[in-house]
Amino acid sequence: MRRNLSCYPLTWHLMDILEAAFSKIWPKKGGFWGPYLMLSPAILLVGLLVLGLAYIGDTSLRTLDTSTFLFSEEWSLANYERALTEPFIRSVIWRSILGATIVTMTTLLLAFPYTYIMVRTRSAFLRKFLLIALFLPFFIGQVVRAYGWLIILGKQGIVNDILGLIGIEPLRMLFNYPSVLFGLVQYMFPFAVLMLAPALTAIPEEIEAAAESLGASWQETMLYVILPMAKSGLIGAGLVVLTLSLTDFAMPAILGGGTQDFVANAIYDQFFRTSDQGFGSSLAVLLIAIGSLLVWIIFMLVGAGTLALGAKDK
């Protein structure tokens, strides 16, 4: 036994100090409060958003006086009434929910094969190539990417040029609902792949071989073996794509030509154009409520999957 304490490495001393401090904060027996303590920094950070929400909620209850552009002193539900009854707003809300759902299903459908190949391929080069192709678009940002599509799909763009070679008149492929959905899908695609990848990696290849040896065709293997095992990844990816496309602002604005407003665009208009922050706030609150409700329902039904904000429930 060494008698001289200074002979121990520095890190050991450091650890001892930390352990002593830690045992003061961490409740005895780990117990009930431990995990909540670990969650507290994240909860506090999101709490900043909640504080902001409080302001927005407060503003949503005030109506605008257009002769002074100040907000009413008293609270009223007038903004919410207007949001729920005005036909334009209702069509915008419906358009957003429908669009988000279609985008989610399409993205998952397209992301699955991409992820599958990326995970299963034996060629490291191919895997790296697919990963890089996935990541690069991130760095251009949503807005510039959307403008890139305006150029490609425009009346004088490349696609129309190619179509022209086979004698088709230039088509208007932009500024409509499908183009907005397309823009959202290509933007959400990398997110979906990233969320699916860990789940697919966790499925051992031997399972597929086993299924085949039991006589399953590749479609059956896909449907009955892989898909269920990838469920957690699909749910995680689906949740992310659903919430992000429901609340997206840039794609409907740029690819929609001003005629395909989603709720976020309507909120933008109210905050920035008509300066009716009260009405804009009420729309924001409605959107958050709809989004959170959808998310919560999915959580209750199927668990959070690889958004794995959840304990292992395999």
Place this chain on the structure above:
Amino acid sequence: MTFDKQIKRRDLLKTSAMLGIAGAAGSVAPSLLKAEPAKPKEIIVRAWGGPWVEALKAGVSDPFTTKTGIKVRHDLTEDNEIQPKVWAAVAQKRTPPIHINWDTTTNATKSALRGVCEDLSDLPNLKGTTDLAKPVGVDGYPIVNTYGYVYVLAYRPSAFPSGPPASYHDLLDPKFKGRLAFYNDGIGFHFPAQVAGGGKLDGIPNNMQPCWDFVSKIKTQEPLLGEDPDFVTWFQNGEIDAACTISTNALGAKRNGVDIAWTIPKEGAKFDTDGLWIPKGHSEGDLYWSREYINHALSKESQQIWLDGLGLPGVIPGLRPPPGLAGDPSYPTKPADFDRLIRISGKIQVENESEWFSKFKAIMQG
């Protein structure tokens, strides 16, 4: 090309203007030695980017820096997007993020009604301005209008072989389906649409049904809706044949080589102004020098250079129009030029904007 000539002329003007100002400053130097408030390190002016801020720099900001030594930093945030930031700053009693807002008069009117603008009535150079500088519908000068512009009917001449469209009704021709563009809140179009729909201008704002009827007709043409940069892009990429937009966008596209022209149809065109204002909450020194900046912007030399870049008529009498724009309908100077232009008070516009906005969107997207 005309554009190159523009640059050389502007350089010449810039140099001579600066010499002129330097000379004037030299003669005025002794009086500047009187006690003047502390100079801020820099003044932040909100401006629209691209050719707009370049014109402002050449005409106002750079000469101001030369004269006073105060640097001017330009904030390129959109006028719409800076508004809640400024309002929040004033409401929370913080220093606003900008010293001077180069804003549309309609937007500025909202801020004025809310009471967040400093009073500018006693600026010395206001004496030399025309009536156009006074904002309509608010008391005094919380904003100073600095120039006007027309919402013209811009069009591609190749799409109109028999000459410029004489009326908005010409745009209802089926061959223009999907080839028209308007601002996404309908701005600039409401008033001529009122006339096109068979109504009268004094029906604004109380009886605008003719306007909405005509807008519904235009909707069948599936127009594109966007903002300033979109119009330029759409014309450049050949997506549209006609648009109701401000003349500067058409001019900008033309200077970039796009084949484009503009006209005022028989229903008329909306005329509006842009101006400068200072949000409340700045220190005494900052406020003093911000006012000096605006004062400077109202001088004849500044207006000449600034507005040459924009191709728009100013508020100082006797300005020389840029080449090619003299007598152009988008450059009204004489009273007769204003006959077919529609000018509605800022206050009325601001009060009804929200409603007009929703109605337009509801018709277009419904």
Place this chain on the structure above:
Amino acid sequence: MNQPVAQKLFFWILIVISIITLSAPTLVVLGASLTSGNIIVFPPDGLSLKWYKALVEKQELQDAFIRSIWVAIICVLISLPAGTLAGIALVKYRLRKGALIQTYLLLPFTIPLIGSGIGLMLVFGEVGILGSLWPVGVATAVINLPFMIWAVSSSATGLDPDLELAAQSCGAGPVQTFFYVTLPSVMPGIITGSLLMFILSLNEFLVSLLLVDARIVTLPVQVYNSIRSIITPDLAAVSVVFIAVAMLAIAILDKIVGLEIFLKSK
């Protein structure tokens, strides 16, 4: 491989379409930045590097770029501890009201960015910290936090509780166990999450728009503001520079840990 032709064909067609869709805008932006004309067209109107030369002169774009990097670094520094702790906690422990907490922690996604932006602007304004750059870092950390939590927790599902027990039976206290056993196991998730947070924060423009002023403007905000006025090829050039830096970062990351880390759960 023992896969039937039909399956291979089916998958490969889908993948080729995906790659084209992912890369097409990048190529267009690259091409448009090399144009010798004044407007954005593709294919470009003659080739020229003049727009890149213009970038070298624009000091404000370079300043904005440095600021964006700074904001991204702060974002990672803040989200790393918060996200890691939360991610591990959510997986290790079975929590009461788990669904509620998860919905709460997904708020950054369910709240539209405009709402978050305005809300944070008001909160930071009240406290008086607007005008510095670090609140922007905090804001980008908050709105992208679920990504960090996700990355760590999907790594943590591979945590072997036996390892921790073994460590403790060797005499390690909870802190030591955490640093020497738990953290290394979730390291892939931490790295994935950090990179993702860095990228997302670097490109964030909507919330930043509301939190910056002209003195501290970040690059995506500057680009966005410019696009609202007029779209010129120098914006394409800026985007290409961004991508070049990104490729560099990805190459470095690959050298250090290998890109495959994004695919792994452990």
